[in-house]
Amino acid sequence: MHMIRRLETAAGNLYKEKLIRGFCHLYSGQEACAVGMKAAMRPQDSIISAYRVHGWTYLMGVEPVGVIAELTGRQSGCVRGKGGSMHMYAKNFYGGNGIVGAQVPLGVGVAFAAKYSGTDGVCLALYGDGAANQGQIFEVYNIAKLWDIPCIFVCENNGYGMGTSAERGSASTAFYTRGDYIPGIWVDGMDILAVREATQFAINHCISGKGPLVMETMTYRYSGHSMSDPGTSYRTREEVQDVRQTRDPITSFKEKILTAGLVTADELKKLENDIRVTIDEAVKKAKTDNEIGLDELPCDVYSAPLEPTVRGITPWNNLEHKRLGPAVNLH
Amino acid sequence: MVTLSTGSVILVNVAKFLTRRAFSTSRIVEAQQMTVRDALNTGLDEEMERDERVFLLGEEVAMYDGAYKISRGLWKKYGDKRVIDTPITEMGFAGIAVGAAMAGLRPVCEFMTFNFSMQAIDQVINSAAKTFYMSAGKVNVPIVFRGPNGAAAGVAAQHSQCFGAWYSHCPGLKVVSPYTAEDHKGLIKAAIRDPDPVVVLENEILYGVAFPVSDEAMSKDFLVPIGKAKIERPGSHITLVAHSRAVELSLDAAKELAGEGIECEVINLRSIRPLDEETIVKSVIKTNHLITVEQGWPQCGIGSEVCARIMESEAFYHLDAPVIRVTGVDAPMPYTKSLELAALPQPHDIVRAVKRVLNVK
Numbered sequence: 001m002h003m004i005r006r007l008e009t010a011a012g013n014l015y016k017e018k019l020i021r022g023f024c025h026l027y028s029g030q031e032a033c034a035v036g037m038k039a040a041m042r043p044q045d046s047i048i049s050a051y052r053v054h055g056w057t058y059l060m061g062v063e064p065v066g067v068i069a070e071l072t073g074r075q076s077g078c079v080r081g082k083g084g085s086m087h088m089y090a091k092n093f094y095g096g097n098g099i100v101g102a103q104v105p106l107g108v109g110v111a112f113a114a115k116y117s118g119t120d121g122v123c124l125a126l127y128g129d130g131a132a133n134q135g136q137i138f139e140v141y142n143i144a145k146l147w148d149i150p151c152i153f154v155c156e157n158n159g160y161g162m163g164t165s166a167e168r169g170s171a172s173t174a175f176y177t178r179g180d181y182i183p184g185i186w187v188d189g190m191d192i193l194a195v196r197e198a199t200q201f202a203i204n205h206c207i208s209g210k211g212p213l214v215m216e217t218m219t220y221r222y223s224g225h226s227m228s229d230p231g232t233s234y235r236t237r238e239e240v241q242d243v244r245q246t247r248d249p250i251t252s253f254k255e256k257i258l259t260a261g262l263v264t265a266d267e268l269k270k271l272e273n274d275i276r277v278t279i280d281e282a283v284k285k286a287k288t289d290n291e292i293g294l295d296e297l298p299c300d301v302y303s304a305p306l307e308p309t310v311r312g313i314t315p316w317n318n319l320e321h322k323r324l325g326p327a328v329n330l331h
Numbered sequence: 332m333v334t335l336s337t338g339s340v341i342l343v344n345v346a347k348f349l350t351r352r353a354f355s356t357s358r359i360v361e362a363q364q365m366t367v368r369d370a371l372n373t374g375l376d377e378e379m380e381r382d383e384r385v386f387l388l389g390e391e392v393a394m395y396d397g398a399y400k401i402s403r404g405l406w407k408k409y410g411d412k413r414v415i416d417t418p419i420t421e422m423g424f425a426g427i428a429v430g431a432a433m434a435g436l437r438p439v440c441e442f443m444t445f446n447f448s449m450q451a452i453d454q455v456i457n458s459a460a461k462t463f464y465m466s467a468g469k470v471n472v473p474i475v476f477r478g479p480n481g482a483a484a485g486v487a488a489q490h491s492q493c494f495g496a497w498y499s500h501c502p503g504l505k506v507v508s509p510y511t512a513e514d515h516k517g518l519i520k521a522a523i524r525d526p527d528p529v530v531v532l533e534n535e536i537l538y539g540v541a542f543p544v545s546d547e548a549m550s551k552d553f554l555v556p557i558g559k560a561k562i563e564r565p566g567s568h569i570t571l572v573a574h575s576r577a578v579e580l581s582l583d584a585a586k587e588l589a590g591e592g593i594e595c596e597v598i599n600l601r602s603i604r605p606l607d608e609e610t611i612v613k614s615v616i617k618t619n620h621l622i623t624v625e626q627g628w629p630q631c632g633i634g635s636e637v638c639a640r641i642m643e644s645e646a647f648y649h650l651d652a653p654v655i656r657v658t659g660v661d662a663p664m665p666y667t668k669s670l671e672l673a674a675l676p677q678p679h680d681i682v683r684a685v686k687r688v689l690n691v692k
Contacts (some may be wrong), residue, residue: 046434079467087465094433094470099457105423106458109430116386116412116436123430139423146418300468301502303526306558307605310502315643325468329435330526 032249036195101134130161189219389441425451460503493627517555584681
């Protein structure tokens with residue numbers, strides 16, 4: 001959680017320095033959700049989410065430098081800078097998706113494939129309170145239930161869909177019930193242990209053949225929707241402060257484990273220090289590393305290109321289509 | 332499949348063989364016919380048998396045997412796991428199909444017609460087409476989207492649109508539009524084996540049409556390469572370029588024109604992305620005249636793309652006349668029978684256009 005918090009802080013700063021362009025959606029405040037869920041995931045499980053995924057990318061195996069350099073668009077980014085903030089991928093992590101809601105049917109498809117292939121895996125398909133009203137989500141609630149697909153629909157309810165509070169956007173804010181005929185559970189998303197236990201329960205539910213489940217994690221984001229949103233025109237500073245002071249997932253977990261004597265203050269300090277060093281080094285690399293060459297612009301449009309070139313800006317400079325990536329579904 | 336009785340075929344062909352000098356032996360048995368429907372059905376069946384990861388999903392594909400009977404018998408043979416009826420929720424099931432492909436399966440996602448694919452087009456473009464590129468070559472999406480495209484008969488405006496231009500616009504997709512039964516069989520198989528997303532634009536009117544099928548095409552490994560056009564009819568005076576049903580119209584026009592001494596070279600595109608520019612250019616260099624024929628609307632259509640490519644190529648300098656596009660009328664499709672006929676190019680429209688381009692009465 002601490003790593004993610006530091007990573008997101010670094011990302012925010014880099015964005016303010018204009019070294020990150022376009023969209024940048026920070027996860028600060030929501031760490032307990034991702035880390036709690038990951039703690040319950042088994043190697044054969046997959047996850048897919050929308051665009052607030054820097055933390056997930058790290059959790060699914062990408063080193064912090066791979067995340068931060070992707071944000072600054074450099075070659076050591078996990079997808080070489082070609083995807084950016086919203087399009088990062090790792091093993092069993094299907095992004096990083098920019099179109100609100102589209103990731104949920106994809107997630108059901110991943111879970112479908114797990115069932116089809118007999119891997120015993122489940123897929124966690126994450127979406128926010130803003131996306132929860134998307135028609136395509138209801139379309140796949142229906143199919144997932146009909147076909148007993150091992151998909152866990154996770155609604156990360158951080159209270160706001162961009163600048164629209166959940167109450168202003170949803171006739172029903174009981175997101176864990178929106179699955180109707182799909183049972184749902186509500187979890188305190190600021191409590192990492194609760195999230196882990198709930199996810200464990202959800203996975204057991206799916207793999208025991210009971211079909212899909214909806215899980216709503218009630219959480220909070222400290223930043224605005226993205227870096228272009230100060231996050232104060234639709235909520236009060238006091239509200240944000242209040243959550244930081246009373247419900248911060250990292251602070252509360254820290255207190256818990258210190259009080260229980262599971263760690264010492266010194267151990268935590270060392271951990272936090274190491275994390276700071278890791279992030280600092282990652283930021284340095286992300287600032288100084290090169291972008292990929294122009295020859296990679298026409299690279300990997302197809303995994304099996306049928307033409308040697310890609311049409312350029314004019315017909316006189318067609319570009320050579322190269323193949324670089326591993327294309328995991330080639331054969 | 333319809334064949335003459337084997338005995339009479341052999342006698343006739345033995346006689347032919349004895350009376351001719353140079354003879355290709357593969358022609359002797361080219362007496363078998365196959366409808367486009369059966370070609371697709373066979374292609375799907377063969378690929379499902381070959382690769383367990385291939386499965387078919389869509390509305391009515393299983394128990395109903397397919398809205399147009401393309402998947403007839405497949406559910407009986409392969410069962411619920413591999414031939415799956417979906418609810419009427421295109422965006423949902425197309426997204427599920429794309430996700431399954433990302434995770435390594437080989438889905439064939441049927442749209443009952445491509446008009447309904449508009450409901451799911453975000454999944455086709457943003458999830459399927461772009462993911463390989465966005466992931467820097469990590470996650471390829473081996474999916475096939477197939478179904479009838481374009482004008483049918485009497486189904487009016489919302490069920491008659493051609494989506495060739497829409498899908499062929501997007502890098503990351505491969506788009507094919509077969510005409511003959513062999514095209515359909517070879518291309519559906521190639522599409523399923525292809526590790527990238529392929530859009531297969533079929534045609535409802537063609538489903539029932541029977542074509543002669545070579546022995547080679549009967550093989551379980553028969554493939555038609557994606558991206559290669561075929562010259563259906565060689566000619567020297569003018570080139571006609573078309574895809575899908577428009578190839579039939581062009582061939583009909585060519586037959587009529589041949590009677591008047593005008594020899595048309597008819598190119599069956601078979602694929603519209605990639606577009607076989609080389610074949611078209613070569614043909615134009617030979618004939619010096621070009622007409623594109625399509626049933627879709629004119630603006631930004633397939634014909635427009637062919638024109639642009641010719642302009643930008645060496646073929647421009649060989650043109651003796653501007654390239655003309657013969658297209659559907661630029662209006663939504665009417666239901667009225669006579670209006671519908673007038674809204675789509677007919678062979679006589681092509682004949683007239685050819686004569687005008689060649690400056691012949």
